[in-house]
Amino acid sequence: MSENILEVNNLKKYFPICSGVFSRVTGAVKAVDDISFTIKKGEIYGLVGESGCGKSTTGRTILNLLKPTYGSVVFNGKLIFDVEKKQYLDHKEMRSLRRDMQIIFQDPGTCLDPRMNVGTIVSEGLVEHGIAKRKEAINMSRELLELCGLRGECVTKYPHEFSGGQRQRIAIARALTLAPKFIIGDEPLAALDVSIQAQVLTLMQDLKENLGLTYLFISHDLGVVKYFCDRIGVMYLGSIAEQASSESLFANPLHPYTKSLLSAVPKSNPKEKKERIILKGDVPSPANPPKGCKFHTRCPHAMPVCKETVPQMKTIETDHDVCCHLY
Numbered sequence: 001m002s003e004n005i006l007e008v009n010n011l012k013k014y015f016p017i018c019s020g021v022f023s024r025v026t027g028a029v030k031a032v033d034d035i036s037f038t039i040k041k042g043e044i045y046g047l048v049g050e051s052g053c054g055k056s057t058t059g060r061t062i063l064n065l066l067k068p069t070y071g072s073v074v075f076n077g078k079l080i081f082d083v084e085k086k087q088y089l090d091h092k093e094m095r096s097l098r099r100d101m102q103i104i105f106q107d108p109g110t111c112l113d114p115r116m117n118v119g120t121i122v123s124e125g126l127v128e129h130g131i132a133k134r135k136e137a138i139n140m141s142r143e144l145l146e147l148c149g150l151r152g153e154c155v156t157k158y159p160h161e162f163s164g165g166q167r168q169r170i171a172i173a174r175a176l177t178l179a180p181k182f183i184i185g186d187e188p189l190a191a192l193d194v195s196i197q198a199q200v201l202t203l204m205q206d207l208k209e210n211l212g213l214t215y216l217f218i219s220h221d222l223g224v225v226k227y228f229c230d231r232i233g234v235m236y237l238g239s240i241a242e243q244a245s246s247e248s249l250f251a252n253p254l255h256p257y258t259k260s261l262l263s264a265v266p267k268s269n270p271k272e273k274k275e276r277i278i279l280k281g282d283v284p285s286p287a288n289p290p291k292g293c294k295f296h297t298r299c300p301h302a303m304p305v306c307k308e309t310v311p312q313m314k315t316i317e318t319d320h321d322v323c324c325h326l327y
């Protein structure tokens with residue numbers, strides 16, 4: 001593990017808020033608000049945080065599925081966009097790069113077309129990109145389905161004939177069709193039962209090893225990211241509060257927000273005592289985030305400086321950065 005496959009620099013994605021009869025822009029939802037991180041080749045980077053903190057928007061903006069407001073993204077040495085320099089990949093280049101970058105969504109039930117059989121769903125990309133003719137593509141999709149723990153004969157069946165876990169395997173097979181290097185898993189386990197989650201996670205781990213993949217794994221489940229991810233970024237209200245290797249983050253959480261999240265994860269040994277940190281108030285709206293440190297309104301350690309000054313990300317130890325005035 002050495003080279004970066006993905007570099008995200010000062011990424012922002014604001015959604016305009018329009019109101020009035022003329023639909024004038026009166027504000028913005030700051031869904032992603034100046035985040036930077038890198039992912040090394042072969043790494044699993046976890047992005048965690050509560051619902052609405054901007055995880056999915058980050059994933060979609062990186063893939064250029066949403067128009068970025070600011071920042072730049074470099075994938076495998078190629079600039080996807082740099083808003084400040086007004087540099088964007090053109091449609092053709094982006095289409096070709098999409099082969100290397102895929103996404104798996106939360107609910108396979110809604111992202112698989114119910115009118116298409118599984119063979120067509122999985123082989124679509126091969127035909128669209130002119131890699132294979134329909135018949136050959138269906139044969140290739142059989143192999144992909146088998147790689148994902150399903151039977152090749154599934155190609156003639158329709159999504160409704162499968163369980164949730166099997167549908168997620170179909171979605172994974174579809175994501176693998178174009179032999180990508182990098183996959184964003186946007187809460188790929190969230191719609192599945194716990195026992196099925198473990199199976200899909202094992203499959204993703206095996207595929208990573210066997211196919212040399214890199215993942216950006218989006219999840220709100222700290223228990224899952226602890227075991228699955230090499231490095232983790234903790235998001236709060238559109239920003240990264242803390243970033244560390246999985247080991248370091250769980251052994252020594254620094255940010256008060258991370259500490260509160262970890263305090264809610266059940267211990268594997270129920271006899272081990274653990275104090276639950278309950279945060280005051282609700283998460284503020286990303287349309288009107290607090291000044292200074294965005295977390296200060298809920299932070300048990302808030303100081304006067306936190307209300308005024310935005311904290312900068314600081315490296316506290318090797319592979320452990322935190323964005324907090326306490327450090």
Ligand SMILES: Nc1ncnc2c1ncn2[C@@H]1O[C@H](COP(=O)(O)OP(=O)(O)OP(=O)(O)O)[C@@H](O)[C@H]1O
Pocket residue numbers: 015029030031049050051052053054055056057058220286
């Ligand atoms: N198309 C959109 N238009 C306006 N606001 C949006 C849009 N998409 C997302 N948002 C807002 O941006 C913020 C971040 O949403 P996002 O879905 O990225 O969060 P998330 O952390 O992935 O949450 P979840 O786990 O619930 O999906 C939320 O406040 C959400 O309401």
